[in-house]
Amino acid sequence: MLIEFKNKIFIGSDNRKSLFDCRIPKDAKAMIIFVHGYKGFKDWGAWNLMENYFVDKGVGFVKFNMSHNGGTVDNPIDFDDLEAFGNNRYSYELNDLNIIIAETKRMVEQECELEIPIFLLGHSRGGGIVILGGDNHPDIEGIISLAGISNIENRFPTDEALEEWKETGYYTVFNGRTHQEMPHYYSFYEDFIQHKGGLDIEKTASGLKKKFLQIHGDMDLAVSISEGLLLARWTETEIEIIKGADHVFGSSHPWITKELPYDLKLALEKIFKFIT
Numbered sequence: 001m002l003i004e005f006k007n008k009i010f011i012g013s014d015n016r017k018s019l020f021d022c023r024i025p026k027d028a029k030a031m032i033i034f035v036h037g038y039k040g041f042k043d044w045g046a047w048n049l050m051e052n053y054f055v056d057k058g059v060g061f062v063k064f065n066m067s068h069n070g071g072t073v074d075n076p077i078d079f080d081d082l083e084a085f086g087n088n089r090y091s092y093e094l095n096d097l098n099i100i101i102a103e104t105k106r107m108v109e110q111e112c113e114l115e116i117p118i119f120l121l122g123h124s125r126g127g128g129i130v131i132l133g134g135d136n137h138p139d140i141e142g143i144i145s146l147a148g149i150s151n152i153e154n155r156f157p158t159d160e161a162l163e164e165w166k167e168t169g170y171y172t173v174f175n176g177r178t179h180q181e182m183p184h185y186y187s188f189y190e191d192f193i194q195h196k197g198g199l200d201i202e203k204t205a206s207g208l209k210k211k212f213l214q215i216h217g218d219m220d221l222a223v224s225i226s227e228g229l230l231l232a233r234w235t236e237t238e239i240e241i242i243k244g245a246d247h248v249f250g251s252s253h254p255w256i257t258k259e260l261p262y263d264l265k266l267a268l269e270k271i272f273k274f275i276t
Helices: 047-056 082-086 090-111 125-134 159-168 187-194 201-206 225-235 262-275
Strands: 003-011 017-024 030-035 059-064 118-123 142-146 170-175 180-185 211-217 240-242
Touching: 003 090, 017 047, 017 090, 030 047, 030 090, 030 125, 030 262, 047 059, 047 262, 059 090, 082 180, 090 118, 090 125, 090 187, 118 125, 125 142, 125 201, 142 262, 159 170, 159 187, 180 187, 201 225, 211 225, 211 262, 240 262
Parallel strands: 030 059, 030 118, 118 142, 142 211, 211 240
Antiparallel strands: 003 017, 017 059, 170 180
8 A cells, every 4th residue: 555544634724634544555546635515524434434435445435524523533423513514615625625625736746756646526415526526627537426415505595584594694504313403604695795607507417528427316305316417417418327326325323244235336337437
C-alpha cells in the first residue's frame, strides 16, 4: 500500500476540523473520492466495505466527513456537535469537497508519483454535491451519482413553513437512529439564496462536461428514481437501475456482517466498470 490512514484531520469550511480516510494501493489505476449524504458520515453502514471492494481491485479510495455534518474528530460516527450541523450550508460542502480534491491530487502526484484519473462518487445529497463540485474541476475525470438528488431548492420548507423558519431562526429534523432533534438554522436557506446560481443541479447536469454515471434503486423511498431519471435525461446518459434496491442499496447502520449487501455490490460492479 502506497498510502493508508484513517481519521486524519483536515481543516474544512469555517476552519472547522474534520476527518478523512485514504488508501492508495501500489497498483492503483484510478482514485475515487466518496461524498456521504444528508445526516451521513464516512463510516456509515457498509461504506467501509465499499472502500475495501475498490482497494482490492486496485482503485484508491478517499472518504471524508463534511466539516459541518455534526460529527467531531473525537466522535465521527454520531452527532455530538448539533451546533455545527445547524450551521451547515451547501457552500460549505462544496468547499470541503474542493479541499479534499486538492489533498487527494497532492497525495497521488507528489507522495505516490502516480498519474491516474480521479472520480467523484456521491450518495444521496452527496450525489448532487459531486455534480456541482466536479463539473468544472480540472482534476476530475468523471462523476458517479449513487441515488443522487436532482434538486436542492425543493427540499427546503415553503410558504408558511418557510416564513415560520425565518421568524424562529431554526427548525429541527428527527434522527431515528440517534433519537436527536437536529437543527437547521435559517442561515442554511440564506446561503442557498446567495449561491443559488451555482447550486442548480439541472443547469449543471444539462451542460455536464465530465463522464457521468447515475445508479438508482427502483424501490428508493427517500430519493425517488424519478430524480435519477431526470439526471440521466439532463446528462444524456443511460441510468443504471438496480431492481428492488432501496435508497441505501440494502445497507443499514451499523452493518455488522463482513459481506457487502447484494444490491450495493451490484452497484459497485457497475461503478468499477465505469471507471476502468
